Amino acid sequence: MNNTSDFRKHAHQFVDWMADYFENIENYPVKSQVEPKEIFNQIPSTPPSAGEAMEKIMQDFQQIIMPGITHWQSPNFMAYFPSNASYPSILAEMLISTMSAQCMIWETSPAAAELEEMMMIWLRQMTGLPDFFEGVIQDTASTATLCAILTAREKATNFNVNKTGFSDDKKLRAYCSSQTHSSIEKGIKIAGLGKENLVKIAVDEKLQLIPEALEEAIKNDIAAGYIPCFVTAALGTTSTTAIDPLKEIAAICKTYKVWLHVDAAYAGSALVLPEYRWMIEGIEDADSFVFNPHKWLFTNFDCSAYFVKDKKALINTFSILPEYLKTETLGKVNDYRDWGVQLGRRFRALKLWFVIRSFGTTEIQEKIRRHITLVKQLEKQMEQNPNYEILAPTTMNLICFRYHPTTINDEEKLNQLNEQLLHSINKTGKLYLTHTKINGTYTIRLVAANTVLETRHLDEAWALIQKLASEEHKKA
Numbered sequence: 476m477n478n479t480s481d482f483r484k485h486a487h488q489f490v491d492w493m494a495d496y497f498e499n500i501e502n503y504p505v506k507s508q509v510e511p512k513e514i515f516n517q518i519p520s521t522p523p524s525a526g527e528a529m530e531k532i533m534q535d536f537q538q539i540i541m542p543g544i545t546h547w548q549s550p551n552f553m554a555y556f557p558s559n560a561s562y563p564s565i566l567a568e569m570l571i572s573t574m575s576a577q578c579m580i581w582e583t584s585p586a587a588a589e590l591e592e593m594m595m596i597w598l599r600q601m602t603g604l605p606d607f608f609e610g611v612i613q614d615t616a617s618t619a620t621l622c623a624i625l626t627a628r629e630k631a632t633n634f635n636v637n638k639t640g641f642s643d644d645k646k647l648r649a650y651c652s653s654q655t656h657s658s659i660e661k662g663i664k665i666a667g668l669g670k671e672n673l674v675k676i677a678v679d680e681k682l683q684l685i686p687e688a689l690e691e692a693i694k695n696d697i698a699a700g701y702i703p704c705f706v707t708a709a710l711g712t713t714s715t716t717a718i719d720p721l722k723e724i725a726a727i728c729k730t731y732k733v734w735l736h737v738d739a740a741y742a743g744s745a746l747v748l749p750e751y752r753w754m755i756e757g758i759e760d761a762d763s764f765v766f767n768p769h770k771w772l773f774t775n776f777d778c779s780a781y782f783v784k785d786k787k788a789l790i791n792t793f794s795i796l797p798e799y800l801k802t803e804t805l806g807k808v809n810d811y812r813d814w815g816v817q818l819g820r821r822f823r824a825l826k827l828w829f830v831i832r833s834f835g836t837t838e839i840q841e842k843i844r845r846h847i848t849l850v851k852q853l854e855k856q857m858e859q860n861p862n863y864e865i866l867a868p869t870t871m872n873l874i875c876f877r878y879h880p881t882t883i884n885d886e887e888k889l890n891q892l893n894e895q896l897l898h899s900i901n902k903t904g905k906l907y908l909t910h911t912k913i914n915g916t917y918t919i920r921l922v923a924a925n926t927v928l929e930t931r932h933l934d935e936a937w938a939l940i941q942k943l944a945s946e947e948h949k950k951a
């Protein structure tokens with residue numbers, strides 16, 4: 476296809492396909508039901524030498540690809556954390572991919588750099604972060620966290636590791652709770668600190684990091700000749716949305732001059748609600764903060780917002796200046812290639828601009844508040860049913876629960892029963908949930924956060940859970 480008239484024709488057809496998809500999304504099995512290699516074996520093992528008609532490609536997309544898709548935009552997707560899209564976000568993505576601008580530096584598309592700068596200011600206001608934080612869009616929270624670790628490493632070593640590599644005499648140490656996301660450990664490994672230098676701090680019964688345990692670990696490390704370098708506080712852990720006590724952690728980091736990174740990848744979006752701002756009490760003493768608009772702020776994947784207090788340290792860690800990237804505007808504008816790992820960058824700010832303008836901050840708040848309200852209503856119903864147990868505090872819109880018929884008290888049996896229940900729920904294709912383990916207890920997670928979520932979706936989910944639970948109980 477090389478001409479605009481064919482492009483126009485197919486683009487219009489595809490837009491119809493897109494709208495149909497959303498109208499029919501609840502008819503697809505939420506979790507793809509294919510077997511391993513089922514898709515792979517249907518794709519020709521060599522590429523075509525002659526171009527094929529778009530009609531044929533689209534037909535194969537429908538027949539081969541669609542059965543292998545898990546429908547993250549379905550309101551019945553209540554697994555993991557969501558990866559929400561929305562109509563304005565998708566429309567922006569159409570424009571972004573049409574221009575396909577590579578926005579590595581200001582000059583390669585000034586609008587991308589300047590819109591990004593302003594969108595980070597908007598997000599800062601929407602979440603109540605202090606004014607001195609400056610933001611940059613990263614692809615994912617994992618990358619943002621890696622940037623934080625690398626910057627902390629450089630600050631702690633006078634930017635020497637970047638220059639000469641690690642020397643053996645000084646071992647840097649990092650700290651996070653046992654509940655923290657795996658991206659912290661991955662970043663620590665990539666940054667060369669070594670997994671053994673990531674100290675996992677104990678949590679209390681609410682699965683929140685215990686500040687006293689953190690302080691003790693830091694003190695012990697100093698006494699043993701280590702250099703404490705990096706602490707992660709998690710606002711909304713992936714397992715249970717536990718919220719680490721930021722204020723206490725921040726005070727410790729301030730005392731011992733350790734970089735404090737706040738991982739709010741999912742729960743950061745809840746900060747648009749004034750009633751959740753208590754979570755960031757103490758944020759003035761944090762060095763970096765990340766949250767993902769691509770999770771719970773209706774902006775399709777990928778778009779992660781990374782904020783730093785000391786922009787210079789970030790840029791000093793990452794800047795490179797080969798001759799071919801020297802520009803007349805150097806130093807006067809934001810060249811975001813120096814604010815992270817990637818050189819080439821997509822124009823992600825446009826999605827945020829479309830989403831925030833199209834909904835407005837009030838509707839964004841209402842959507843997020845409604846998710847939380849609906850989930851808390853479901854939690855109440857579960858609490859009132861003697862056969863269900865809530866296994867962790869429901870801090871926002873994730874319920875950690877298990878089916879616990881009053882007649883069964885063997886923990887091993889309960890674990891098996893709940894694992895079976897989860898599989899049978901997901902096999903129906905009507906609902907998709909995932910699990911975690913809390914102190915060895917098999918726990919089902921339900922997260923409701925779809926852009927167009929309604930009460931009926933949660934009612935239907937609850938009815939299905941109860942029906943399948945009693946079926947599994949009879950079988951056991």
Ligand SMILES: *Cc1c(COP(=O)(O)O)cnc(C)c1O
Pocket residue numbers: 556614615616617618656658709711712713738739740741767779
């Ligand atoms: C999802 C999540 C991450 C990782 O996010 P990516 O953007 O996929 O890298 C990190 N931390 C927490 C708490 C998360 O929930």
